[in-house]
Amino acid sequence: MAWNALYSSAFEKIRSRIRNVGRVLLAYNTNIDAVKYLDGGDLERRVEAVGKDEVFRYTDELPERIENVHQLLGSILWSIKRGKAAELFVESCSTRFYMRRWGWDELRMGGQVGIMANLLGGVYGVPVIAHVPQLSRLQAGLFKDGPIYVPRVENGKLKLLHPRDFSGDEENCVHHIYEFPRGFTVFDLKAPRENRFIGSADDYNPNVHIRPEFHEHFEEIAGEAEVAIISGLQTLTKENYHEPLETLRGHLEVLEERGVPAHLEFAFTSDEKVRKALVDMLGLFHSVGLNEVELASIMEVLGNRAIAKKLLTNDPVDPVTVTDAMFKLAEKTGVKRIHFHTYGYYLVLTGYKGEYVRDALLFAALAAAAKAKLGDVRNIDDVAKAMDVPVNERVGGVEEALAEQYGMREGIAEVNGHQLAFVPTRIVVRPKSTVGIGDTISSSAFVGEFALR
Ligand code: ADP
Numbered sequence: 374m375a376w377n378a379l380y381s382s383a384f385e386k387i388r389s390r391i392r393n394v395g396r397v398l399l400a401y402n403t404n405i406d407a408v409k410y411l412d413g414g415d416l417e418r419r420v421e422a423v424g425k426d427e428v429f430r431y432t433d434e435l436p437e438r439i440e441n442v443h444q445l446l447g448s449i450l451w452s453i454k455r456g457k458a459a460e461l462f463v464e465s466c467s468t469r470f471y472m473r474r475w476g477w478d479e480l481r482m483g484g485q486v487g488i489m490a491n492l493l494g495g496v497y498g499v500p501v502i503a504h505v506p507q508l509s510r511l512q513a514g515l516f517k518d519g520p521i522y523v524p525r526v527e528n529g530k531l532k533l534l535h536p537r538d539f540s541g542d543e544e545n546c547v548h549h550i551y552e553f554p555r556g557f558t559v560f561d562l563k564a565p566r567e568n569r570f571i572g573s574a575d576d577y578n579p580n581v582h583i584r585p586e587f588h589e590h591f592e593e594i595a596g597e598a599e600v601a602i603i604s605g606l607q608t609l610t611k612e613n614y615h616e617p618l619e620t621l622r623g624h625l626e627v628l629e630e631r632g633v634p635a636h637l638e639f640a641f642t643s644d645e646k647v648r649k650a651l652v653d654m655l656g657l658f659h660s661v662g663l664n665e666v667e668l669a670s671i672m673e674v675l676g677n678r679a680i681a682k683k684l685l686t687n688d689p690v691d692p693v694t695v696t697d698a699m700f701k702l703a704e705k706t707g708v709k710r711i712h713f714h715t716y717g718y719y720l721v722l723t724g725y726k727g728e729y730v731r732d733a734l735l736f737a738a739l740a741a742a743a744k745a746k747l748g749d750v751r752n753i754d755d756v757a758k759a760m761d762v763p764v765n766e767r768v769g770g771v772e773e774a775l776a777e778q779y780g781m782r783e784g785i786a787e788v789n790g791h792q793l794a795f796v797p798t799r800i801v802v803r804p805k806s807t808v809g810i811g812d813t814i815s816s817s818a819f820v821g822e823f824a825l826r
Pocket of ligand 1: 664714715716717718741742745798799800801802803804807808809810811812
């Protein structure tokens, strides 16, 4: 069967069954993204007002964290000068206040949990229970309508409420995103490409702060869930990772006891010690989702430097190398499902078999293309609008290599007692938005699988 036919049949099957999926527990990171599109004149005036010399000191080297307005403006200039992204923690209250007064053009849901809650609950209508480290009114307002719940404890009893009914008056966890286009000019600096600088006024998500409801009532919360997706651990460092990972271990044990399979959305974790600790815990998860950079970074900490290097040299990434890496990871950790995504195709290695695993990938690829094409996907019918985005032809070689090496047909092969499933994706040439597209892919594929079981 041609890919187009496989795509439409997979979509129809999942659309008719996705509402049968039970509650999805999402933990731990949710924040507010406040996006400011920089204006050259405004930025110059701000730099002059606080002292250009002092600000320019930071255009050569970023500070470790932001302690004053000079460092904030200097760090933004550092990003512009190089066209490189950077993210720093904003420590000082007065600088946070300065950023608030400077304002934003757009507020967006941020954090993987927030993004997935809006997609699964708000778009697909799959009920979710979300961990929101701090529920301010601003944060609550970013949740879509739909079956999205947060736990609240009243008189010792657990209730599940929509975030807007939580009436939380907690802190704002704001990630101030300062965006600039390619060629953006300020003083004598010119951005070689578009990018952003992020100043995080957030004391909660970087440390994976876990709410008291989740400490004290986790068994009950887990009892309400059918599957779980864990994310947001990438910001941990060797200084602060012990406690949150111990709590996570406890949570995973409870989920395991209750037969709730958990997926880890593995984002790039720069601290090698934390990355290693996460790999060591992977056996407690049913599933993991990652891209080529993340898979390579895991191969590095497992001591497979050669594979890591190969994963990053070819474009599109060589699927046989990816499969080797996935087998290494599966053997080392015992994780039953590994979902790899890259620009142009997805692969998933599972310890179980069935066409539904591939069909869930097709659904995810359609959702990703819809997101890239439309920016905001309002409902599941919007996902179908991506059917006219062409299936990526550049990965023909990838499909051939998989057929030759593993005898793959229609995206499915049996390899060493495992199933390997592949799909070529639909690529939007001029995407409206690619923010959170990885989260869209992983959560759609994971939940799609449960819809078809
Ligand atoms: P992020 O963390 O920004 O979401 P990821 O690397 O996890 O980034 O996910 C990006 C994925 O999105 C890529 O692997 C690719 O499959 C998909 N993708 C990126 N750009 C497009 C596009 N224009 N059209 C369709 N899919 C895209």
